[in-house]
Amino acid sequence: MRPINEPEENFEINIVPMIDVIFAILAFFMVSSLSLTRSQGLPVNLPSAQTAEPKQTAQINLTIKTDGNMFLDRQPIELNELKGALTDKITPNSESLVIINADQKVEHGQVVKVMDRLRQVPGATMAIAATQE
Secondary structure, three states: OOOOOOOOOOOOOOOHHHHHHHHHHHHHHHHHHHOOOOOOOOOOOOOEEOOOOOOOOOEEEEEEOOOOOEEEOOEEEOHHHHHHHHHHHOOOOOOEEEEEEEOOOOOHHHHHHHHHHHHOOOOEEEEEOOEEO
């Protein structure tokens, strides 16, 4: 038993440190989400250009690796299958941008062959990806 003269202790939960932690976590997620980008292409060393600018449309990524292997939205594809695959992916009467992510060491002739196939697909516009200098 407690003596009658002793005052009763009031217990409090201090929530200020908890609020500080929640705001710190919120700030961390906000800052880290700014650096997230969605890219369908595979990693290659892009050449640089002074006039490079980002494009914001419905896009299809075509990647050409150094060894000449091609990937359409991360799926391996051969040059002779490219026209049919793009025709299936592009919806009629829509603006679809096919972005060519060619490594800077890929031969120019192979990129020209790919661009020639892309010109044969109705409704496809193309762009060549580059990093800005």
